[in-house]
Amino acid sequence: MTDPGILQIGALVAAALLVGVSKMAVSGVGAISVALFAAVLPAKQSTGALLPLLLVGDVLAVSAYRRHADWPALLRLLPSVAAGVLLGAVFVARVDDAVMRRTIGVLLLTIVAHYLWQRRRTRTASGGSDTTGAPKGRTDTECGTASPGAPTARTQHGRALAFGLVAGFATMVANAGGPAMSLYLLSAGFTMLGFLGTAAWFFLIVNLVKLPFSVGLGLIDRNALVLDALLVLAVPVGAFLGRAAVNRIDQALFERLVLVFTTLSSVNLLR
Known part of the structure; x- marks a missing residue:
């Protein structure tokens, strides 16, 4: 790893600050952290260097939102996520930096396009009355549950399989599982705190599972840990800023920010 x-x-x-913000408030900005690390460091090295910082953010997020998690939703996701992580580990071992980065960019843009198409179809079916895209029903203060208008159990299981596989693959390849997970939770109708609590536990578990794979693939080395030691204090600062901002963001704005930041970061990965 060359000296930056x-x-x-x-x-x-800035990327480390955004890790904290993404864990506490707007998940989509986490993709910007991925893009910044990949812009400064080689793609594979950037993946290893970012992972310990993400784990610090995960611990902070779980401590703040642990009561808001939806465990049935997590259990639906984890089997397909585990398969995605294994596929991602094989992929990382076989491809170069450019292929890895562009694959993730295409993957994330595909997810965004699917979500926007799904939202448009939902609005068309409801006569265009839902103009904000915000879930209806439960308030943001209720713990980790989706709103009553959420998809049926069968649909949720199908989405969990697809999004879990994509999220597991993307998070192993480039720490880019956040957008896939975010879009899954949005499409399932989660309110803001349910979104944040479920995502907090999800990424703590998944990133801990990824850790031995990343070490075994040589993505995390001594140089990466030295760099992380210089950056780690920025994560709780970002978490504090995100925690202060989360109560000032309404649900519709929250969804739009997730989509905008995901799209911008995905385009950057295509360079």
């Missing part, structure tokens, strides 16, 4: 310059260090500090 001042501008590159600034970008990495």
Whole structure:
């Protein structure tokens, strides 16, 4: 790993701040952290260096939102996520940085396009009355549950299989599972705190599972840990800022921010 310059260090500090913000408030900005790390470091090295910072953010998020998780939703996701992580580990071992980065960019843009198409079809079916895209029913203060208008159990299981596989693959390849998970939770009708609590536990579990794979593939080494030691304090600062902002963001704006940041970061990965 080459020594980054001042501008590159600034970008990495910003990325670490955004890790904290993404874990506490707007999940979509986490994709920007992935893009910034990949812009400064080689793609594979960036994946290893970012993972320990994500784990710090996961611990902070779980401590804040642990009561809001929807465990049935998590249990539906985990089997397909595990399969995705295994596929991702094989993929990382076989491809170069450019292929890995572009594959993730295409994958994320496909997910965004699918979500937007799904939302448009839902609005058309309801006569266009739902103009915000915000889930109806339960309030944001209720614990980890989807709103009453959420998809049926059969549909949820199908989505869990597809999105779990994509999220597991993307998170192993480039720490980019956040957008897939975010879009799954949005499409399932989760309110804001249910979204954040379920995502917090999901990524703590998944990132811990990824850790031995990342070490075994050589993605996490001594240089990466030294860099993380310089950046780690930025994560709780970002978490504090995100926690302060989360109560000021309404559900419709929350969804739009997730989609916008996911799209921008995905386009950047195609370079």
